[in-house]
């Protein structure tokens with residue numbers, strides 16, 4: 001139905017995607033005719049007013065939710081043509097997540113949390129991966145905390161553990177959902193700088209949903225959704241420019 005996109009260039013490709021909820025009488029069109037690529041190696045911010053479709057976009061891109069119409073490719077694979085099990089396997093292979101609420105397992109140590117994706121995928125850690133993880137733990141300032149439980153860490157430290165966990169398996173893409181939503185200004189800035197460096201230094205593809213123009217100013221690209229459509233697509237911008245862009249998007253009629 002859709003030509004398979006070049007997955008070297010596009011980690012995620014949306015092709016004429018529609019996503020609706022509810023029945024005919026109560027239908028909500030959360031995404032409407034969205035065709036966009038999340039490009040490899042870029043840090044993309046996904047913005048837009050409340051209810052504009054950002055979470056739906058992320059859930060569909062990560063294969064957590066199915067499309068109603070159109071096609072979504074993740075790492076060149078057609079998510080729209082797969083069942084739940086196949087999508088889960090693909091997600092475990094290619095996707096990392098960072099959430100506002102950190103989503104660490106409270107009973108596990110920092111080290112165990114970072115290794116959790118390998119456990120879940122039933123993969124053992126190779127010596128090269130072990131070196132990479134040790135490097136990440138060091139760079140993220142967590143070396144002295146590896147045996148601690150999440151509750152013993154600050155919010156900023158917990159989010160750094162979540163970033164280490166997301167980066168550990170070098171996924172094709174990391175989805176970050178309001179990753180700084182629960183952090184103070186200083187910790188936010190550290191976390192955003194880490195994500196920025198992951199894209200620049202390791203070529204890590206990142207898609208971040210955020211309301212915050214300062215957070216989005218760390219991204220290479222700013223996509224704005226309004227009423228389920230992509231209404232703006234820009235390169236790197238200042239927080240002021242992003243605020244202005246969002247004011248314009250707020251004005252798009254539903």
Ligand SMILES: Nc1ncnc2c1ncn2[C@@H]1O[C@H](COP(=O)(O)OP(=O)(O)OP(=O)(O)O)[C@@H](O)[C@H]1O
Pocket residue numbers: 021022028029030048049050051052053054055056057
């Ligand atoms: N499971 C669902 N059932 C019914 N409607 C839904 C469901 N999930 C989302 N919606 C609707 O789809 C639209 C888009 O929702 P979505 O959560 O993607 O927006 P958002 O931009 O992430 O919003 P916010 O910034 O408030 O989190 C909204 O109108 C929402 O009410």
